[in-house]
Amino acid sequence: MENKSLNGLFQDLLENDPIFKNKEVLRPSYTPDLLLHRDVQINNLATILVSALRGETPSNILIYGKTGTGKTAATRYVGIELEKKSEEMNVSCVVLYINCEVIDTQYRLLANLARQFGEDVPMTGWPTDQVFSKFKESIDSKEQVIIIILDEIDKLIKKGDNVLYNLSRINTDLKKSKISMIGVSNDLKFTEFLDPRVKSSLGEEEIIFPPYDANQISDILRDRAQIAYKNDVLDDVVIPLCAALAAQEHGDARRALDLLRVSGEFAERENKSRVEEEHVRNAQDKIEVDRIVEVVRTLPTQSKLVLYSVIYLQNKGYRNMTTGQVYNIYLKFCHNIDTDVLTQRRITDLISELDMLGIINAVVVSKGRYGRTKEISLSVSISNVRKVLLEDNRLKSLESFNPPVVSQAHL
DNA sequence: CCTCCACCGGAACGTGAGGAGT
DNA sequence: ACTCCTCACGTTCCGGTGGAGG
Structure with a gap:
């Protein structure tokens, strides 16, 4: 008896989804197929990285931009395209993505890299230089170009930057393979704390991601909303409002997408079939309150x-x-x-x-x-x-x- | 115009925890 | 296992200050 009512309960909720088609595309982890308003940066990146397809070492690149300006998405996107193309051309080219916020020590970084090449490195216990040579050994086994994306690279600096120094000099020790690095940073001034040698080697090329303006955010939201929401459930004011609120927060597209998603969740909770201005306002409040609560708690x-x-x-x-x-x-x-x-x-x-x-x-x-x-x-x-x-x-x-x-x- | 309040905020230093080097 | 370094957190000391009240 109770089972039945429970079933019924969830069944109701499942069927009762008049708004979302695919909510996942509004989450920050989603990488879209098409990145709007980042053509210049993507072209820049591609122009620099194209030498990898010719078997040459691309320049190291530093990418700057505040949160939610599409740095990570654009970099990953170019990485994926590069790997695709290299497969087509039968050139060996590997793109590795590392988030330095999660992997934040020299040892973990090197161990992670080595593991991605199939080396068996324990979580802890080995001397760091042994891991380093193991890594070099494994990548130098064949001719290939390796591109390492270091996301949130500023998090790594605080822990001492010898990793970066070592990595930036690694090419002199390699016979067959070539390595180039892409550093991605939120902090526009983080190179100030960098060893000058690392700085000049890492920053051979620099690409800046400016914040989006309200119109650009609108475009992005419209694009995603098509996939995320069912047809015609968004009130006309919803997208411009989300865009305007997010533009005030320094053009943060992630924030805008959050707003759009949470607004929908509010409408959903109220069993409304349309998302309206009021839901966006509530979402804005909720996001702000959540932020404060989290800050206060910690x-x-x-x-x-x-x-x-x-x-x-x-x-x-x-x-x-x-x-x-x-x-x-x-x-x-x-x-x-x-x-x-x-x-x-x-x-x-x-x-x-x-x-x-x-x-x-x-x-x-x-x-x-x-x-x-x-x-x-x-x-x-x-x-x-x-x-x-x-x-x-x-x-x-x-x-x-x-x-x-x-x-x-x-x- | 001068005084003097109630604090501001810079500088130098102390301490203990945790990482790196050896 | 050991020392050495760095870094975050706090303290001590103290010169500095905008403006109401005299």
Whole structure:
């Protein structure tokens, strides 16, 4: 009996999908067959890499651009096309893709590369240089051109850049095969931290991916929406609105696609057959709230305490509080939960960090006779943040702790 | 115009954890 | 197994400052 109703429950939900045709194409992991408004960059890439098909070593390339500007998609796309063509021409050419955010140490990177050539390298245990020579050995077994795409290469720099140095010099040790690298970076200034030798070798060619403007994002969204959504379920304002909102966020196409997908999910949840403006607005809010919640959840305890102090004061009706007020409350909270107490100097920095994260507003103002301080206020809704903060075991007991706020005469 | 508040924020230093080199 | 380095996090010390009130 219960089984039947359960079946029925899911059956209803399955049949009741009046909106989506293929939601996957709205996810960031999807690589489209056609990349709009990136012709220049793709042509550039192809022009540089074409020498691989002639058996020559292509120049190393550095690719810059902010998140959601199509760097990864374009690079992968060109990689795939290159491999296709090389197969056709019977030239040995391999394109490897590595995401340095996941694989973030010298050892892991080399081990991963070696493994892609069928070498059996353990997760840990070998000396790094042994892995390196194993890798060289295996690729040098035949004539081939190898192109390594290092996505999020800036993540690798912080861990010391000898990997890059070693890799950039690898060609001198190879007899038959040739290696060239493509570094992909979000950070426009990351070469500043680079060893100059690596810098000049890696940055032989540079390609910049500018942010999309609202019209370009519209085009991209229209293109994907055709595949993702059933015909005529999107209200006319939906795509322009998603595009405009995302263009404000520095032309981030990923954000735009997220918006479009979440909007659809909102409409779906309400059993509507059309996606309307309201759903996009809700989606925008939800994405922003999710972001804040995630940031707050992963804050270090001390920052959480500072933030909780701000919330506490705001709840007591204080509008623009000063660093001193926040610090006083913070002291009481620290005492209450028996944790380390930081100096006011440090709290100033933590407040600035929270400001940068967009969780609070902090502006330095002068109150004349009454000194110079930061005016602090929360820039997100109290209830969500408060709930997330109280999820932290160490802050839990503060819920029922109500210290008085020291009043200041000039307020 | 000067004072003086209540903090800002730079600089130098201390510490402990974790990685790389040997 | 050992030292050496680096890096994040904090502290101490302190010179600097916009503007209300005198």
